[in-house]
Amino acid sequence: MEQILKLWSESGLAQIEMGTVVMMAVGFGLLFLAIRKGFEPLLLVPIGFGTILVNIPGAGFEAAPIYDAVGHLESPGGLMYYIYNVGIASGMFPLIIFMGVGAMTDFGPLLANPKTLLLGAAAQVGIFVTVMGAVGLSSLGILDFSIRDAASIGIIGGADGPTAIFVTSKLSPDLLGAVAVAAYSYMALVPIIQPPIMRALTTEAERKIEMVQLRPVSTREKIVFPMLLLGLVAMLLPSAAPLLGMFCFGNLMRECGVVDRLSDTTQNALINIVTIFLGLAVGSKMSADKFLNWETLGILGLGALAFCIGTAAGVLMAKLMNRFSATPINPLIGSAGVSAVPMAARVSNKIGLEANPQNFLLMHAMGPNVAGVIGSAVAAGVMISMVSGF
Amino acid sequence: MEVDLFQQGVDLMLFGMGTVFAFLISLVGACYLMSRVITRFFPESVQAEVPVQMAPATTVEPHIQAVIQAAIDKHRSR
Numbered sequence: 001m002e003q004i005l006k007l008w009s010e011s012g013l014a015q016i017e018m019g020t021v022v023m024m025a026v027g028f029g030l031l032f033l034a035i036r037k038g039f040e041p042l043l044l045v046p047i048g049f050g051t052i053l054v055n056i057p058g059a060g061f062e063a064a065p066i067y068d069a070v071g072h073l074e075s076p077g078g079l080m081y082y083i084y085n086v087g088i089a090s091g092m093f094p095l096i097i098f099m100g101v102g103a104m105t106d107f108g109p110l111l112a113n114p115k116t117l118l119l120g121a122a123a124q125v126g127i128f129v130t131v132m133g134a135v136g137l138s139s140l141g142i143l144d145f146s147i148r149d150a151a152s153i154g155i156i157g158g159a160d161g162p163t164a165i166f167v168t169s170k171l172s173p174d175l176l177g178a179v180a181v182a183a184y185s186y187m188a189l190v191p192i193i194q195p196p197i198m199r200a201l202t203t204e205a206e207r208k209i210e211m212v213q214l215r216p217v218s219t220r221e222k223i224v225f226p227m228l229l230l231g232l233v234a235m236l237l238p239s240a241a242p243l244l245g246m247f248c249f250g251n252l253m254r255e256c257g258v259v260d261r262l263s264d265t266t267q268n269a270l271i272n273i274v275t276i277f278l279g280l281a282v283g284s285k286m287s288a289d290k291f292l293n294w295e296t297l298g299i300l301g302l303g304a305l306a307f308c309i310g311t312a313a314g315v316l317m318a319k320l321m322n323r324f325s326a327t328p329i330n331p332l333i334g335s336a337g338v339s340a341v342p343m344a345a346r347v348s349n350k351i352g353l354e355a356n357p358q359n360f361l362l363m364h365a366m367g368p369n370v371a372g373v374i375g376s377a378v379a380a381g382v383m384i385s386m387v388s389g390f
Numbered sequence: 391m392e393v394d395l396f397q398q399g400v401d402l403m404l405f406g407m408g409t410v411f412a413f414l415i416s417l418v419g420a421c422y423l424m425s426r427v428i429t430r431f432f433p434e435s436v437q438a439e440v441p442v443q444m445a446p447a448t449t450v451e452p453h454i455q456a457v458i459q460a461a462i463d464k465h466r467s468r
Contacts, residue, residue, distance in 0.1 A: 110421075111425060114417075114418045114422055114425075115418055117414045117415075117417055117418045117421070118414060118418065121410050121411050121415075124407070124410050125407065127406070128402065128403040128406050129403070131399055131402055131403060131406075132399050132400070135396055135399030136399075138395060139395060139396050146395075147395060147399065150399060151402065218428060218429070218433075220432055221425055221428050221429075224424055228420055228421070228424055229417065232413070232416060232420060236412075236413055236416070237409065237413060374414070374417070375410055375414060378409065378410050378413050378414070379406060379409075382402075382410065383402065383406060386401070386402055386406070
């Protein structure tokens with residue numbers, strides 16, 4: 001009889017609490033969004049499943065290892081504990097993913113028209129305005145965010161998953177679940193969020209602007225570029241060096257042409273493996289006490305705001321550049337400055353085609369698009385170096 | 391405390407945006423400079439591609455080209 005009682009007390013039904021039930025429902029909700037609606041399935045399937053696993057009462061996925069007073073291992077702890085600490089607390093997974101992204105990125109369109117880098121800078125306005133929004137809400141006493149939390153929320157506006165995870169894991173790990181879910185969901189929503197803003201800020205005539213054909217870029221320029229970028233980062237902003245350094249390394253492997261095997265692994269097998277573990281580890285931070293509160297709602301709202309402001313700032317900057325540039329610039333490519341590669345560039349192309357069926361903006365939009373990746377990594381570096389003191 | 395937090399936010403915004411723009415503007419400059427140096431002093435790889443692309447166009451002999459042109463004209467005039 002005692003045995004049966006013990007077994008019952010360890011069963012899921014006996015230990016279940018309201019919070020874990022709701023979080024498991026959230027996990028199933030994420031799986032639904034990923035599988036049925038096709039929202040960033042590569043990330044949301046592991047995150048959703050990780051959320052369910054970690055909220056199973058008594059399974060101990062998130063348990064830390066326990067040592068006795070002498071230092072002998074009493075219980076080794078759970079799988080998610082190790083995945084999280086090895087991969088995310090150390091910053092390793094986001095950096096490996098960034099290396100893979102670097103290996104997938106073609107800087108050709110950017111090198112053909114370097115001034116599109118400015119669009120990538122302008123779109124980062126969203127990040128910093130959102131920081132102000134979070135700080136404002138906190139000052140008014142509506143929600144409780146520290147400056148570190150505010151920086152983590154702002155980085156959602158960078159529309160760059162690995163960057164957001166990197167910054168949040170460094171500055172406020174408790175918000176990681178909410179920030180990562182917001183970042184990846186809004187990236188999936190780029191084709192819905194951006195077009196109304198782009199249409200509202202441009203005239204029909206501006207959307208019809210055709211841009212001059214990009215010049216061909218030599219292999220040598222493409223090989224030198226990652227080293228140039230790395231040199232600038234090393235000299236001006238070392239705090240962005242982890243992200244951009246790995247990015248440049250991946251890109252150099254792609255462009256140098258002598259390590260195709262490494263480049264292939266980085267772009268495919270390695271990034272896939274790391275994505276699985278990254279998703280599970282983010283899911284492991286989706287526990288009821290950290291996710292089910294008003295702050296999460298605030299994060300989702302502020303994240304959407306960050307996206308909208310970033311898009312608008314990019315479009316407005318492109319309009320400004322079009323006024324002063326010798327060659328015409330279609331303002332629609334400005335919105336691609338929010339990274340979210342390559343979705344944002346495709347959106348620019350699609351809206352451009354609606355206005356003028358002969359107008360192919362895709363390659364022109366890829367320039368600001370990869371510039372946005374650099375811009376958000378730079379913003380991440382600034383935030384980490386400025387905020388981590390507090 | 392609250393004023394302090396707000397001040398931190400403002401600082402972060404100003405310095406952050408400033409750094410992002412300063413960094414990317416210097417990158418724009420560096421890119422232009424790098425492209426100019428490479429296309430001026432090490433231009434082979436660009437030139438090497440040009441003759442390869444030109445080659446197929448010149449292999450069509452003039453009288454065959456005239457025949458093709460005549461056929462296209464006839465097709466268009468229908």
